Amino acid sequence: MSKHKIARVVLTNKDNLPVGKIKKVKPEDCKPRNTKDTAKIVANALNHIIRTEYGKRQFEYVLTPGGVLDSFDFPAELQDKSLNELQNLSSIQLLQPEAEKIVVDFISDLDGGLSKITDYFVVGIDSKPSEIGLSIECVAVCDTRKNEIIHWTGKTYPGKQVKMLVRHPMDSHFITPKGENVAVLGCHDLSMVNARKNAKTHTIKGKLVAAFAEAYKNKKPDIVLHLPHTHGNWKAKWTVLKKELGEPKHYASGMNFFPNRVQKDYNRALLLALRGTQSGDVINFDAAGNEIVINEEK
Numbered sequence: 001m002s003k004h005k006i007a008r009v010v011l012t013n014k015d016n017l018p019v020g021k022i023k024k025v026k027p028e029d030c031k032p033r034n035t036k037d038t039a040k041i042v043a044n045a046l047n048h049i050i051r052t053e054y055g056k057r058q059f060e061y062v063l064t065p066g067g068v069l070d071s072f073d074f075p076a077e078l079q080d081k082s083l084n085e086l087q088n089l090s091s092i093q094l095l096q097p098e099a100e101k102i103v104v105d106f107i108s109d110l111d112g113g114l115s116k117i118t119d120y121f122v123v124g125i126d127s128k129p130s131e132i133g134l135s136i137e138c139v140a141v142c143d144t145r146k147n148e149i150i151h152w153t154g155k156t157y158p159g160k161q162v163k164m165l166v167r168h169p170m171d172s173h174f175i176t177p178k179g180e181n182v183a184v185l186g187c188h189d190l191s192m193v194n195a196r197k198n199a200k201t202h203t204i205k206g207k208l209v210a211a212f213a214e215a216y217k218n219k220k221p222d223i224v225l226h227l228p229h230t231h232g233n234w235k236a237k238w239t240v241l242k243k244e245l246g247e248p249k250h251y252a253s254g255m256n257f258f259p260n261r262v263q264k265d266y267n268r269a270l271l272l273a274l275r276g277t278q279s280g281d282v283i284n285f286d287a288a289g290n291e292i293v294i295n296e297e298k
Helices: 035-053 091-108 187-194 204-219 234-244 266-275
Strands: 002-009 058-063 070-074 118-129 136-141 147-154 182-183 223-226 252-255 281-285
Touching: 002 223, 002 252, 035 058, 035 070, 058 223, 070 091, 070 182, 091 118, 091 147, 147 223, 182 204, 182 281, 204 252, 252 281
Parallel strands: 002 058, 002 281, 058 118, 070 118, 182 223, 223 252
Antiparallel strands: 118 136, 136 147
């Protein structure tokens, strides 16, 4: 039985069709989907992969896009807390049990168990806004053999959410399962490499950019797993990371290909997005659980 490093579930506008049959996307299809629907789509894909890949191929990490599971509520006692009150590890840990219930239920409902195909399942789950509009975006790293979440991280770089995002600590992004150095990044965290030139060192963003560069160089991750909510222009950011901080042996961005405009050649655009956001030993599966074969462009 062959073993691969990373498998990712690729979501698209046309999740009910194999990628090879996608011809065109209509403007009305370019809408964000409900997280309950997304969770069902991911579950169906994983169930198919479990049935078809068991005994044939295994993957060290199975990766989803960010925020694919149903969002969770802040606990009642934290609903009216300010960002300053929540921006500490103790408060973040109080938020995790609410997310953990949803992650564990999701995994438990899968057919046959993820341990048949992967060592670790890496999945994104976001909170609903608190009473004062704060939110947190989480990533759970699940050990499928122990059937438990072994690590939490999530979005650190706030982008436009400086006053609204409860940020995960920088050191939470770096873990060492199986003795390998692995970096797990939330949605906009990969943007920290692109923001280096323009970052003002005295600002929150500037301090985060500097801290990420230092942590990445110290840890030297062999594998980087990135969980964005949309496909974005992540290819350019991977290029900067490789040039300025060092290239990992294997990397991939979770892929939620939901273009906000009609693509003349949808298939080609999707394949280009996939090629630009992976390197090393990565296998892609569409939302039907079928492998997407990516050949190098001639």
